[in-house]
Amino acid sequence: KAGVTQTPRYLIKTRGQQVTLSCSPISGHRSVSWYQQTPGQGLQFLFEYFSETQRNKGNFPGRFSGRQFSNSRSEMNVSTLELGDSALYLCASSPGLARAEQFFGPGTRLTVL
């Protein structure tokens, strides 16, 4: 079974721009979560989607948004980029609500200049 895929793997943007990251979960997985990893803050939860509905949201500003499509694929968007948004953005998928294990993709490394 193919793992979680994320595109693109690397991105360089400038302050004020916006960016869209994409995630394809493991086949059959309906839950997708997004995390931000930075050296200073570690792995921080952004949001979680299940069956196209946002079920949970972390403590991030409204510039961070996401959505999930009917095929469980998910996108996250960051508008008005700031230098502090430079991070590794990780997507994780899970079979459903009963399972705690989440399986991560390789991440998208975003650099904001």
Next chain:
Amino acid sequence: DQQVKQNSPSLSVQEGRISILNCDYTNSMFDYFLWYKKYPAEGPTFLISISSIKDKNEDGRFTVFLNKSAKHLSLHIVPSQPGDSAVYFCAARGTGTASKLTFGTGTRLQVTL
């Protein structure tokens, strides 16, 4: 408020010996605990999990112990191998519909020859 803590940023162990990684938590409402291994520039890889109703779970060389009264869990790797060198994160899941994972700050394990 760091609800999941890994107080040792690094650990060095000789090949063949036991590696013990520790994690403490403050929230009694966590229902699952998980361990992930992470190499640089890759997403975390799921290793092993344990339900809050159990005190031990074993999978091959990996064993996780949970001490609920002390709010402490540990990951034992026996025997340690050079390929185990990575950063290890413990994570905890909240109960109810909050399936987000709260991560510790990680412990860098170095297995030496």
